Amino acid sequence: MEVFKDYAYYYNAFYQDKDYVAEAVQIDFLLKKYGKDISTVINYGCGTGRHDIELAKMGYHCTGIDMSELMIEIANNNVRNQDMGIFFSTEDIRKFESKIQYDAVISLFHVMSYQNRNEDILSAFRSARSALNSGGLFLFDVWYGPGVLNDKPCVRVKDIEDEKNKLIRIARPIMYDKDNVVDVCYEVFIIDKETGETKVIHETHSMRYFFRPELNFYLKETGFELIDNLDCKTLGKTDYNSWTSYFIARAI
Secondary structure, three states: OOOOOOHHHHHHHHOOOOOHHHHHHHHHHHHHHHOOOOOEEEEEOOOOOHHHHHHHHOOOEEEEEEOOHHHHHHHHHHHOOOOOOOEEEEOOOOOOOOOOOEEEEEEOOOHHHHOOOHHHHHHHHHHHHHOEEEEEEEEEEEEEHHHHHHOOOOOEEEEEEOOOEEEEEEEEEEEEOOOOEEEEEEEEEEEEOOOOOEEEEEEEEEEEEEOHHHHHHHHHHOOEEEEEEEEOOOOOOOOOOOOEEEEEEEEO
16 A cells, blocks of 8 residues: 555655645534544545644644655654644554544545545544544545536646656546546656656556445444534535535544
8 A cells, every 4th residue: 555655755745735734723613513532633645744744733643654654754854843743643543542642633635545445444434433532523535425426537737846856647537437446647747857867657546435324333333423424525414515524523
């Protein structure tokens, strides 16, 4: 599952237009709406730590874990020489056993959709439950089945530039109806703007889309009560136009 081995180098460049501040504001709103006196938060699949940094600015005590050593290296570099009290470590969310308990577990940017097998999602949920105080909040987002099937994935091209390179990313989807999984096959061209030298990397990100009844079942099986699910863009009720959804559950 080390799908970001090469891609992590260009992760921040491709998502430079991602509004981490606005998303952190959303998370803060949801934690306050559905939780109570939440101060300690662990982020499952923290990536380069951008959400954690914004949440720490709001007063949360944050911990971030990710299975990509490179992502964690970048996250640590992002907070180096800043007294933010954020701790990052390399962990597999399916196997992670927390030594302390938190008020909330969050998992963003569809990390749970990378858990393709039933065993994977159950293991990740069990780990999240063990990291929570009783009554703690579990907030995560996923690709949402009704929206994905209503507006099926298609070929997408994105090109950006950073200080050194021009990057072109082509994403080609392959859908597997029996598994509820989409393989997003990335072909990334990295063109050195000074020399014209081109490097090509290929990565496949297998993304599972979920439906509320199955997630409700998995959550019950792992010690949670599903409270709500909301459209990630509008924070309103989901429908067939909702491609992604937040799910909010409470540890029982």
